[in-house]
Amino acid sequence: MTNDDLPMALPPDAEARRAVPPVICYPTDTLPQPDLVLYRAARAGAVKIDEVIAEPREAAAFRVQAGQFFRITSVEGPQVGDLNLWNLHDPGERFYSGKTRALHGTHLTNGHRMWSNFPHLRPMATIIDDTLAWYGADAFGGRVHDVIGTRCDPHTHHLLSGEDYHHCCHSNLTRAYARAQGVRVGEAAELVHDVLNVFMCTGFTQDTGQYFMKASPVRPGDYLEFFAEIDLLGALSACPGGDCSSEHSSDAAACHPLLIEVFAPQEGALEGWQSSPRNGYSGSHGL
Template identity: 65%
Template sequence: MKPDPITQPPSDASARKAIQPVVCYPRDTLPLADLAAYRAVRDDMELVETVVIPPREAATWEVPAGHFCRMLCSEGPQVGDLNLFNLHDIEERFFSGKTRALNGTHVGLGDQLFSNFPYMRPIATITHDTLDWYGFDEFGGSVHDVIGTRCDPYTNNLLSNGGQYHHCCHSNLTRALSQKTGLPLAEAERHVHDVLNVFMCTGFTRDTGQYFMKASPVRPGDYLEFFAEIDLLGCMSACPGGDCSAQHSSDTAACYPMVVEIYKPKRLPEGWQSPPRNGYDRSHGVQA
């Protein structure tokens, strides 16, 4: 628990707290995806690859630009920690912080996933979400968060007084990326980044502001689907917390495999083009 405040509130404390908030990044100037154009090509798409991610492990797959990627709950409620990379340059990868700032704490239908600086462009667009009915519950929880970092062995080591647990999502992602790219573990780990927590139900407690998780509402047959705006390398861990109803990094939680399906549409969305890298000139105010 955080300690009680030691500073006496000023006389105008209530007035300061009553100031209305301002949205940092209004979306009216953000180029949004034409969701109708994406959905118009979904009906007759062809399944071209299926990847099964074992419980408490991770796997990788490739998604060519112009294809759909579906992450599916197959056997039981299970959360997945997702990393995305530019297939041809893994220095460009999913940027959860800016995606969160532009879309909100949880992503869903129509939201775009952005890459890191200096590339910063939409690399994927969410085109279908069978949990879009959930919204925000009475606790402030919602699904598919971009606020959690991923369960990791370093935090586990701190909280367990020296424990060495190797199936945290961070380690799972590191092993899978190393195997896919041939990079040594230490170098692959450098590229593992904050995740999209697929199916995870999370929020912040209203009294203490602490990050919480609760049992995911996902059930077999549910899926989250995105359209690849560029050639992507996906890497996802089937979290050792299972549905995250009790704890992270556990050998006792009920865990299930996750399935990834790649679909090729017979035609591309009308007017679609793969987005270029961000147009900022990178001079940072210094004259050449």
């Protein structure tokens, strides 16, 4: 018998404690809001200037200037993608999935932003169009585009299986960054970070609270589109789990490419807009 099997006596006020209502940790009433009307108007006249394909079980890097747009599209079959973002000029500023989750929730959609890490803490990109926004929450608590999962990686794969596997999203993103920036693989691996799981349908089980995945509702033609708030280097991995309906980090799942397109707005379309400055905290930490 383990400690988990031992009977547990409930305190007399157990139900009263459970009944305490929750409080939102970070109320966002004062959070600066994106001007989606301006962004979408600028997008309407934008011209495509680049495209990149993330091949199945591989990743592709791309560059987007502040004020431009990028779109991630399913082109052949159901496929999820793991997205990393860095400041194009400073790789020390990168996407902070944990704080993004704390501000917006476990899954992102229209109007939500991808925030950068400390001490910068500013918007890197804003979602302006999501063709899967209709999905909402299903009966299992599943939602789409999560900032829960960390990315499939070769270290956890080896821990659980004892095998090396080099097409986990962490390794895919590492190779894409190393090639794009001309740096050694070890340096690139240290800059890869927790992701936005584009198109992935996930949640937490009600009984054990475990992170789950299920078949993505994405279909060819579905896309997630972003406005670049700063100059960005991005990398997108076409996850080896395919639509994540069964497993990831293997060659068993059917996988498909993902298309990344970059669009530039017409001159003057974003009049009055500017990138957000880095966070204004003094950095003294009380000393």
